[in-house]
Amino acid sequence: MNLSTEDKRLLEELCKQHGVNPDKVVKLLDTVRDYEFKERRIGVYDALREILKSSTGNAP
Template sequence: MNLTTEDKRLLQELCDRHSVSYDKVIQLLKTVNAYELKDRRTGIYDALREIITSDLH
């Protein structure tokens, strides 16, 4: 996943505005990206759920 500096700034601004954890959004995007090219995406929902419910701020 390649976000430009401007993309990261905009994402941070949106996360701040909506009280969403920037780190969690980045982890979610990385996870979706990792599963994107797989033939089977078994386990993606568990991986996403784990990120969402983690204490990562």
């Protein structure tokens, strides 16, 4: 995901306020985008669930 410098700064600030890892948020957004234009979005929830379960990307 290509975020502008300002978008990255805002994402990091919001994630810090809410105790969320910005890398994990970017992974979630990338995954949703990957499934966005598929005719059938089978597997999107499983993919998102795996990202959320992963130990990498816990709050800093």
